[in-house]
Amino acid sequence: MTTIPRAPLLLGLAGLIPFVWGALTVLIPDLGIWTSQTLGGRFVGPYVMLFYGAVILSFMSGALWGFATRLKGAQAATGYGLAVLPALWAFFMTGGGPTGSGVSLMMGFIGILGLDWLFWYHGAAPEWWMALRLPLTAVVVTCLGIGVFF
Template sequence: MPLSSAGANGLGPVAPPLRRCRPCGDNGARFDPEPRLNPVPSATLPTAAALRLGHAGLLPFVLGAALVWLVRPDAHPYVTAALSAYAAVIVSFLGGIHWGFAMRQADAPGSLAGWGVVPSLVAWVAVVMPPYAGLIVLGAMLVACYLVDRRVYPAQGAAAWLTLRFRLTAVASLSCFIGAAGS
């Protein structure tokens, strides 16, 4: 909540009054309307929307891997570039999740943000490689991200997401390997 521009006497800014804590009942407790960093809450199971979006995100992987084998030779470079670019974006996204974990905590270990950068850098290198090699690197990086996440997610209250992550990783990495084999 912003500070008011002038106090009751018109001399300067005044902080808003603290409000009663509704979730705790009217027991006299008060809370700051501008929350501080909170401890990591426990995550719930992925929502139906998250499941649908996660599975929809596999379409470019599966379609790209299939098209590598089906398109005319003159279209082949475009398909492999598209599959590589999409895989690189997803690998970068997986690293970004660790930045999100780190940002939620005042005392987050540096390894969270540090690992968060690694997938993006590896994906960037993989995109400029020839597709037969770059797609292997991206598929391996998807697996590496999952293996790291198996260790990190439980400590961050996100263990319930690992089943979905496993399924998505299996299809996405396999698609990269199939695409690499066809390039």
């Protein structure tokens, strides 16, 4: 793996903000109350993490779709099919309450690492892709876990 370019690294880290903020509002109830009163309830605790998590899984489908364009023949067809799975997962597996949705998103983010690796292994993702995705996923799953289990 090579060094992660600055722009993807910074944007990836910025993309963690809603997850980290949601986890903080769970762990610090006064921050949750302030956020609810100031920004609104959808920016508190599991709500912000669940909504944003579904958006990001859908976004990752788009990223994987882009990687599939670098494949040929049957590999490309399989890649396109696999690329839509995170968005479908987010659509079908969330909406059943905060606990079930949170667990489903955790599983979705862990599962997408397998797809990330597959595209990376076949040379469709950049060399640095897994070096970026592993720590970002660890933070996302940890934050979602806080929302589910605390």
